Amino acid sequence: MIFKDFDLSNFWEDSEYALQEYVGQAPSDELIANIEEELGFKLPASYIELMKLHNGGIPKNTCFPTSENTSWADDHIAITAILSIGREKPYSLCGELGSQFMIDDWGYPDTGVYICDCPSAGHDMVMLDYSKCGKDGEPEVVHVDQESDYKKTFLAKDFETFIRGLVSEDIYDTSAQDLIDTLESFKTGRFSDTLQQYFKKETAINFDSVLRNLFTELSKEKGYFALHGDPLSYLAYDVQFYLLTLNKEIKSKAAFVKAYLPMVAMGNNEISTGGYADFFKDWFDERVGNKQIVQTAGNFEFSEDYKNQFFEQVRKYE
Template identity: 70%
Template sequence: MEQKIFHDFGLSDFWDDNDYSLKEYVEDSPSDELIYSIEQELGFKLPASYIELMKIHNGGTPNNCCFPTSERTSWAEDHCAITGIMGIGRTKTYSLCGSLGSQFMIDEWGYPNTGVFICNCPSAGHDMIMLDYSKCGKDGEPEVVHVDQEWDYKKTFLAKDFESFIRGLVSSDVYDTSEQDLINTLDTFKTGQFSDILQEYFKKDTSLNFDRILRNLFTELTTGKGYFGLHADELSHLAYDIQFYLLSINKSIKNREQFQKEYPPMVAMGNNEITTGGYADFFLDWFDQKIISKQITKKLFGGLSFTDGYKQQLFKQIKKYE
């Protein structure tokens, strides 16, 4: 007798039906007609185990959100993490054919069109979980892989099929190293090296010790958050201020697009120890605000820079970190 899908696997406590998940992920149970139309739109036959799980609970956030790996991913040395499983539908943001669903990641983010992207990851698009049909064909049983956009769309094998993937999910508590990670990060700020390009920029203006200022600023910011990340908070804005100032006195920044290109190598994707290892668009929001408030203006002969008044205000504010 054929073994039932998810035989002896407890699904009663599998899902975390928080408000965000219910709003952005969870669809009504899909009809056979909807399933067929989604398959036609995506160009792949969905696995029976995925369809069965979605008929029970169509998308959402699992309580266990980590999957072990035998090799490093952009998320961790030994696992990857997910934030949600996409349901079969079109009405929710993170459904297979929703506004930020599988096809969106292929069309707008350049992910490979070799399968169906079913899980978002905490990086907000920089890595995804995919049903990979490369070996089995569009009507076969796909493997589950982790796809890393930051690493040239590198695929990391996770499970032979969707059911095995679901059964293999584990709690994030298994990998909770946040306390030691924080200690290691704070130690890095004491002796670690900034990116080569930022070290060169430090030499252009020695009126302040920008090396020491950034180390102390990052220490305060990271101690408060519990991890090193630049977002939309006040201390992150100070970090953007300093980086833009150093950039503007070393290069002629003509426009927003050039700033977007020149920003990552300093700290966000730096080539030495002191780096966030990634970034979102918060620094561009900061840039837009500075342009609107006219704290960044175009120099008479050259590119964009802080006004003299804002530069004085900034120097006064950051001198306490020296």
């Protein structure tokens, strides 16, 4: 008996989005046969049984443990949803964003049926892999990583084992340890080569210490390290802008944006946000609009009044 002693009554998370994009009507035997013919593979009995009970959707447990690292994590993969049998829903096997779409438009290997999409929005998928069993056999379940030349990672010997092996994402919540590691990096981690050069131009204030202490307070407040539109982030933008003006001519907003990125956002360093949003551009516009940043001889810099306020603020973090 398929799914014996496995509680499917609490398996699905039927949100409005799931019902709209994924969940289809229970498939008839005729529809199943048509879909199999179109795909060129016989679907596993366990997959068909699950879809007859609830045709696709978002499960409550969305992670599956792995014995090797993937593009998603070192020890697991995550799925967004399970595709339904049909053509009606966008995320159905033969829907506009279904299995065949991933093969035709994304170049995924044509060795099986793609049954789960992932949070990467197309850059990895879960597939029923018929490479070993043939088109009418019992396929393994594998993770296919588009970012690593479509590398396959074995997940389960069959679909039922895969479903039984799904676990809650809460198991892999590492936010508490991540924060501890981040705070430790502020004590001993290395800033980018660019920032370390910029620090040398200002001897009255130790901006190395200022940024370490500022980032520590900001991360404790947020629970993670990121620069947004809050007051502490704005002060971090102030510090970086001031250091820039000591070392470079900033003649335009575009020049500021280009010079900003190597410092913390995308620097070759241990202390980095690892990316950026446009909050720092909004900061620049706001400072210019408030005449806290002015142009002198064609270069952008802090006004004398704001520079005094800025020094008063940053000295609290030395």
